[in-house]
Amino acid sequence: MNSDVLIIDDDLGILRGLARFVRRCGIEAVLCAGLKDCIVTDGILQGLDLNFEPLPIDLSTIAIAYVDGIIGKFPPGWKVIPHLKAAGVYVVAMSGTTQEDLMKAGADAAVDKMHFPQFVSEGKFLELLDEARRLHAQRKRA
Numbered sequence: 001m002n003s004d005v006l007i008i009d010d011d012l013g014i015l016r017g018l019a020r021f022v023r024r025c026g027i028e029a030v031l032c033a034g035l036k037d038c039i040v041t042d043g044i045l046q047g048l049d050l051n052f053e054p055l056p057i058d059l060s061t062i063a064i065a066y067v068d069g070i071i072g073k074f075p076p077g078w079k080v081i082p083h084l085k086a087a088g089v090y091v092v093a094m095s096g097t098t099q100e101d102l103m104k105a106g107a108d109a110a111v112d113k114m115h116f117p118q119f120v121s122e123g124k125f126l127e128l129l130d131e132a133r134r135l136h137a138q139r140k141r142a
Contacts, residue, residue: 004063004133005029008080009094010072012050014113018066021120027129030057034074040083048074059087064132067091068113069098078105088139090132 005022007029009015015031022029032047032055039046040059047055065084067077077093078101084091085106093102093110103110109128111119119125 003028003030004061004136005129006032006057006062006065006089007094008032008035008047008065008071008077009068009113010034010070010074011068015050018113018116021117022125025120025126025129030055030062032057034071035080036074038075038080038083040087043087045080045083045087059084059089062087062089063136064090064092064129066094066111067102067107069093069095069102076101078102081105081107088136090128090135092128 005027007018010033012033019029019031031050033050033052034048036046043058043060045057045059047057049055067081069077071077081091091107093099093107094113095102096112096114099110
């Protein structure tokens, strides 16, 4: 799949639900159910797909990432955010309980994932995506 939107959350039901809302905007997201670790090697983050199989994510193609804080038994979101930021990814903290930790780690914006449907329906998802894509294009030109 070719997408510049990444969603990281270990709750498969929530992950699939968020993907449905994003799809209503005409966007297919890369869905990441966990992280093997937080190390980025040659621009690749080692994620896990919905079957918890390896999912190499080329961060040079990702404009925006929605990151949950507590990712089950995997490294927490606040540990991966600095690596996403270093790769030039616009990061949105997406948690109900750990927003503060995610923002301290460098997230650019925040949305409570329980309010994600409203966030999408009010057009805020597309607004942030447009901004992230603009910044991503600028970085590629630089």
